Amino acid sequence: MIDQKLAADSPLRDPGFEFGVATSSFQIEGATGVDDRRPSIWDTFCREPGRILDGSNGDIACDHYHRFEDDLDMLAELGFRHYRLSLAWPRLMDINGRPNTKGLDFYRRLLEACHERQIVPNVTLYHWDLPADMRGGWLNRDTAYRFADYASAVAYRLGDLMPRIATLNEPWCSSILSYDIGAHAPGHANRAEALTAAHHLLLASGLGIQAMRAERSNASLGLVLNFESLVAATEDDQRARDLAHAERNRFWLDRLTQREPSSDLMAQGQVPERPGDAKIMAEPLDWLGVNYYTESQVMRADNRRGYDTFTKPGIEKTHIGWDIAPQGLTALLVEFDRDYDLPPIYITENGAACDDSVNATGDVNDDQRRLYFRDHLAAVESAMENGVDIQGYYAWSLMDNFEWAFGYSQRFGLVHVDYDTQLRTPKQSALDWQRFLASR
Ligand code: IFM
Secondary structure (H helix, E strand, C coil): CCCCCCCCCCHHHCCCCEEEEECCHHHHCCCCCCCCCCCEHHHHHHCCCCCCCCCCCCCCCCCHHHHHHHHHHHHHHCCCCEEEEECCHHHHECCCCCECHHHHHHHHHHHHHHHHCCCEEEEEEECCCCECCCCCHHHCHHHHHHHHHHHHHHHHHHHHHCCEEEEEECHHHHHHHHHHCCCCCCCCCCHHHHHHHHHHHHHHHHHHHHHHHHHCCCCEEEEEEEEEEEEECCHHHHHHHHHHHHHHHHHHHHHHCCCCCCHHHHCCCCCCCCCCHHHHHCCCCCEEEEEEEEEEEEEECCCCCCEEEECCCCCCECCCCCECCHHHHHHHHHHHHHHCCCCCEEEEECCCCECCCCCCCCCCCCHHHHHHHHHHHHHHHHHHHCCCCEEEEEEECCECCCCHHHCCCCECCCEEEECCCCEEEECHHHHHHHHHHHHC
16 A cells, blocks of 8 residues: 555665664653663653643653563564664763763663664664753753763764664754744743754754764764745745745755855844854764655744744644645755755654554554555655655654653554553554565
8 A cells, every 4th residue: 555656666666775663762662760861851841730732751651661672573573674763861871971881781782682683773862852950951052062972972882783873853843842832841932042952953963973973983974854844825925934944944954054044034043153163063964864744834923933834724634733745745855955965865754643543353444644654655756756865764653652742642653552551553554564565
């Protein structure tokens, strides 16, 4: 089913094209209080009333910390040979900036277990679980330097097991969504803060790349950005749409390639730029990760952002309420390829939240997700036909997990998780993937 729209000679059918699944530490691991892990900003955020839709937290999640061997067996059984996961900074470094041996042992066992199963790990160092005791979080420039220390320590101690490393996942979320929109930890509502956080995150990424290159030159180093297709609601909203597109999408690529970001955007805050920062942020990447889920309509608004977004009536939506728009992925990839000099691209996340349940015969019929994958794979193929260098695709996510501010109310997994029993049940989409991967 998921390969129905691909050409018989599609590059996606080539065994050299990487297919994987993705997860992140806080969303699946649980075990937040073991082995000297420090609390993260998400542990504290979850405890603030009203922050998480179902009042839940990551204390147990999928209990992957204790079940990783079985989960990797399941991943291998489905036929995936690539796995994108993240490391938890609060497990790996202690409050004094020294490596935590217990955390290192856990990730060494996890990464070794990947290699034993011929699964290539693609490791993200920061997927939002910042140690809660980092003073000022991403508003503090020092956090960028602490991130580089962490990157260096991890590359030194686990580098032999990590052929591909990303510094950050979706810095838009860790800045705009966290410090301006306030939906993610730490939940602030301040435009200027968001732009400051964005600056420090990109600085952290550049410093982290430099530190890892100094430590270990043969890992392939990248950064994962999330993009959203944005459409002006009316002709009069074109300027607002351009502002939204500048913030959501182009700003990150502008900084990575030392181009001037949109002046309308930069006028919204005082960025704490110091001499040399621009060059550090543009430290060359070996690859770029692209996460894509949806498209939104944009209209001008008299608020601190200058615009609002909404979904379009009549367009099919996933359970989380996001419009399904595969054509937006192709258009963004083609635009970026035309306008920027970028390294090879991996689609590092793409997937759908559906209202899944296990039926009486033990199956999970997730047809919407199956079609979502079919249409987005075709969109990737189409971008490649237009000349975009795309080397791999990772489905989000291996299994249902803690969906941040939505708690456990949204299920993105290929594998269903019963949170009472921790029973895993592959959904029909997982079986599609299994058939497709076996056919290549
Ligand atoms: O679950 C998240 C993931 O952590 C980051 N990218 C988007 C996914 C779905 O919202």
